[in-house]
Amino acid sequence: xxxxxxxxxxxxxxxxxxxxxxxxxxxxxxxxxxxxxxxxxxxxxxxxxxxxxxxxxxxxxxxxxxxxxxxxxxxxxxxxxxxxxxxxxxxxxxxxxxxxxxxxxxxxxxxxxxxxxxxxxxxxxxxxxxxxxxxxxxxxxxxxxxxxxxxxxxxxxxxxxxxxxxxxxxxxxxxxxxxxxxxxxxxxxxxxxxxxxxxxxxxxxxxxxxxxxxxxxxxxxxxxxxxxxxxxxxxxx
Numbered sequence: 001x002x003x004x005x006x007x008x009x010x011x012x013x014x015x016x017x018x019x020x021x022x023x024x025x026x027x028x029x030x031x032x033x034x035x036x037x038x039x040x041x042x043x044x045x046x047x048x049x050x051x052x053x054x055x056x057x058x059x060x061x062x063x064x065x066x067x068x069x070x071x072x073x074x075x076x077x078x079x080x081x082x083x084x085x086x087x088x089x090x091x092x093x094x095x096x097x098x099x100x101x102x103x104x105x106x107x108x109x110x111x112x113x114x115x116x117x118x119x120x121x122x123x124x125x126x127x128x129x130x131x132x133x134x135x136x137x138x139x140x141x142x143x144x145x146x147x148x149x150x151x152x153x154x155x156x157x158x159x160x161x162x163x164x165x166x167x168x169x170x171x172x173x174x175x176x177x178x179x180x181x182x183x184x185x186x187x188x189x190x191x192x193x194x195x196x197x198x199x200x201x202x203x204x205x206x207x208x209x210x211x212x213x214x215x216x217x218x219x220x221x222x223x224x225x226x227x228x229x230x231x232x233x234x235x236x237x
Contacts (some may be wrong), residue, residue: 001090005082010034016056016071016079023060023067025081029053032077037070038116046125047115049074058101059108068112106160110135110211113158113186127225134221135211140164140204147189147202154215157187162208167201180205 007030010016016027019039033051037044047069050056056079060067091098114120114128123131135158140146147153149169157164163180164187170176181187191198213221 001082001086003086005080005086007078007080010073010077010079012073012075012077014073016073016077017060017067018070019067021060021067023057023065024084026055026057026060026084026087027079027081028055030078030080033074034071034077035074037072038068038112039070040116045115047111048125058104059112068108106137106209106211107132109160109184110158113184117186119188123225131221131225134213134217136213136217138210138212140208140210142204142206142208145201145203146187146210147198147200149199149201150197152191152195152197153189154191154218155187155189155212156218157210157212159183159185159187160209160211163205164208164210165203165205167203169199169201 010032016034017023029050029052031052033049034056035049036047036056038047039045050071056071057067059069091101110132111128114123114131115125120128120131137160138157140162146157146164147155159181161183163182166179166181166187168177187202189198189202
């Protein structure tokens with residue numbers, strides 16, 4: 001990874017990168033610290049703090065090749081900038097690193113979702129970190145059903161890779177309507193809260209990975225985190 005790397009300094013309060021920048025490199029912090037932020041509705045949401053020895057800027061390599069957040073120096077800092085090409089070559093030849101990067105991507109995706117979604121606006125950063133551990137990874141084969149029409153259940157899922165299809169039952173003389181959810185988007189089923197059975201079939205449009213909290217776990221979260229009890233009122237209709 002050192003091939004092609006270069007060292008640089010970042011002044012206190014300066015941005016190492018901002019959301020939307022091209023993500024063709026990542027960084028290792030040699031000295032100093034950074035705060036990772038997301039901008040939502042004219043406010044900044046702090047996702048995490050990173051210090052010496054930690055990597056920063058990796059998430060953008062997996063999320064459309066653009067930076068998904070901002071990184072701002074806390075005091076003067078020094079970083080090592082590494083081209084993505086060097087990492088790509090390593091991932092091709094090292095399965096262990098590839099698996100670690102997959103777990104890293106999932107954790108950062110959940111972190112970004114919990115940090116920027118209005119659903120969790122009243123949950124502090126410590127609680128959000130604990131929530132991430134409640135999600136379980138699940139693989140869905142193409143066309144595998146996650147929720148059936150008439151089913152009564154609760155779940156919260158974030159799409160990691162692939163796509164999830166929400167299919168409404170057809171009206172007379174019409175084809176069924178379908179909506180797609182892509183990586184980074186989320187699905188909430190609250191039919192058990194409302195008492196109304198699901199009206200949609202939810203299934204994988206292709207081989208898909210999701211991070212999901214099921215009915216039992218979601219009920220436990222609402223018990224442990226009172227701020228989440230207004231969840232159903234915050235969901236889009």
